[in-house]
Amino acid sequence: TDSAAIFSEQNRADLASEELAQVAVFQEFLPKQLTPEELTAEVKALIAEVGATSMKEMGKVMGVASKRLAGRADGKDISAKVKELLA
Known part of the structure; x- marks a missing residue:
């Protein structure tokens, strides 16, 4: 530190x-923190699971992602990855 x-x-x-x-x-x-690669894989899987195809559905993806990845990734990082993958 x-x-x-x-x-x-x-x-x-x-x-x-x-x-x-x-x-x-x-x-x-x-909990062990996700690596950037693991975060990408998790978010891709969540997007597929939710069936999101555009930024309009970011809220839906974030709702699931925030719960499922809580404690394993920072909320800002999750949000940035969701935006990147839905863009």
Whole structure:
């Protein structure tokens, strides 16, 4: 993390290691984030599943995508990918 890097630069290994330990705990319990390729594949599958063919149906796709990909991808990234693939 940025904080750990700053603590390391300031020779505060005690604070840096505490920060990195917290990150390790978060990573263990949070869902694995999708790679850009995985996100593209998931969104393509959702578009096909919903039967969307144009930007007019973005809301329908986003409704499903937001629920299904929650915690695995950022909402802005999902929205951008849906726009890209429906355009």
